[in-house]
Amino acid sequence: MRIEELDTPAAIVDLDVMENNIQSIADYCRQHSLKLRPHTKTHKIPEIAKLQVKAGSCGITVAKVGEAEVMAAAGLKDILVAYPVLGEAKTTRLAQLARECKITVSLDSLEVAEGLSVAAHKAGSQIDILLEFDTGMRRCGVETPASLVALGHAVAKLPNLHLAGVLFYPGHVWVRPEEQGPDLERLSERIESMKQAMRANGLDCQTVSGGSTPTAYNSHRIRGVTEIRPGNFVYNDRNELGLHVCGVDQCALRILTTVVSCSVSRRAVIDAGSKTFAADRWLSGEGKGFGLIVEHPDVYFELMSEEHGHLDLSGSSYTARVGDRLTMIPNHACVCVNLHERIFFHRKGVVEATWAVAGRGKLQ
Template sequence: MYLEQLETPVPVVDLDRLAHNLDRMAAYATLHGLRLRPHVKTHKSPRIAAEQLRLGAVGLTCATLREAEVMSEVCTDILVAYPPVGAARLERLAMLPAGVRVAVAADDAHALDALSVAARLGHRTIDVMVEADLGMHRVGVTSPEKAVAIARQIDRASSLRFAGLQFYPGHIRAKVSEQDAALAQLGRDIAQYVDALRDAGLPPAIVSGGSTPAAWRMHEVPGVNEVRPGTYVYNDRTTAQIGACDWEDCALTVLATVVSVSVKGQAVVDAGTKALGREPLRAEGDGYGALLDHPEVIVSRMSEEHGILDLSRSAWRPRLGDQVRIVPNHVCIVVHLFDEIIGVRGHAVETRWPVAARGRASNRELDTVPQGPRAV
């Protein structure tokens, strides 16, 4: 089968570019002595997770319990980097396979009481990372003193184990070459937390940072010994715009068909918000995506099933029925919109795989409870 035979819109992944991206991050982490714990929120696929682990990742990072359940099929070391709040979430966390080491991130002492109960009921010990807010202002404790208080409570709980310090530098979105000041401040902030924990007799064995935009310079931040990037596997328009990858490293595109050329200066494709999402570009530029082969052509506006290509900055003119490949602004959202990914080399369709961890349903609801890691 070839691209021209696929019904659109559909996400396609260039397998050679994917392999390059996986190898590049694995090599970076190895070169700088960093533990690589990639976030699966981008690909949501055991197939790709297994390849990340084969290339040296120490474990996986998940955002949802659905992701954790699916990834427990291929991984024995999972961090759920999301506040462990709510009875249903805690029950699913405790029910993960017994052979899987489970860690969570926490920023509130009250959450630890319920987490400890869930761990005891699940007959397991749960590792807990204290999450610090170092600039994202989303979750995380806001002072070293609070971090120490939570770490002490974790240390006192028989079913919990203090595992280290975690942060997410999502506020660093400048171009990679312009991150010096932000990274220097990040290093100073981390030092305050690490020193406070060490002075309290609770030195963090792991200091874990995430985010693809800042991942390539995490080795410059003193104290950090683990990275949790996600987007790097596929990359996207935002990542390319800030210099965290080259345009040629964008492995996933949405294949779309030109369905109308009747209005001068534009073309309409069959990929709208239900295929591309509606996240604005978090970098210099506008629109909701750009064409892989004609990056000057952007998706300027959308409705649910229609995407409008702005041709005003290009001499290229598509014909009715032409296929185009759109690099989305934010690839993680796009993956979550589809059930399946198509793997290609050139124009040839070579393979396909399910987006197995999309959605929220539990494995028990889907009657696919994993018994432990398996080979993929």
């Protein structure tokens, strides 16, 4: 079957582009002796996680226990849950999983560590811990070397946990790669002071896990990092395009849509709205629009209802007709694929595989 024959809306991925994205970052990491642990939140598909491991990743990253369960069931053996896993319902499941595969969790509080320790003790398993510190995003992570050391000492005493190192997420670095110099220097200094405090206090800091897609190919300039966790690079999206992290030809994920109405002058409606794309804004652009229309980049994807995508044609020479098919690059790939049951993988337009997004909707 060719992609032109697929019913719409449909999420499609160009296998050549995706494989190239996977290989490029793996080669880069090999060249710079960095471990690669891609965040699988972007695809949520075990088949792709396995391709990433085959290309050289040391393991994978997830955000949810449910995602870890899906990946482990498919045979993935080394999983980092880069999220503070809290509450007995979740810790029990994760500690159980840690009997079958290597599980690491990032956290920034003793409450989370204690819960994991109790659960791992009950299950007779071990969970590795990375202490999260904030580098400027102001989301999760302790803020001072002293609080990192205090947490480290407390975690080191807890049964069935192993303190493996530290973790940060540089999601606040949101400029073009060539403009990241000052941010990379600030990150390096911050990491060095955290590492030094850990070591000076006799705490193990073997792993320093960082990385995002915008900073991915600059990771060798962040001193002290041992492993990176970019996720988005596997597909890329309009946010990465806006940051000049990739070009249109490196955006593997597209949404096929059909024009279903053109009755209002200089407007058109496609058969895909927020139920297909999710409502994330274009964070790296001027905040406007919900996707790039590959065939007509000058058409403004202005609004979304649940099932309607509202296109403003006033700035374009495009004369839409009912039945036209349009290909979109979504603003944010990760939230978009979470809405799709399956994705069609094609090579030069010929569908080669249909994979379920097995990790979608795993809220817990």
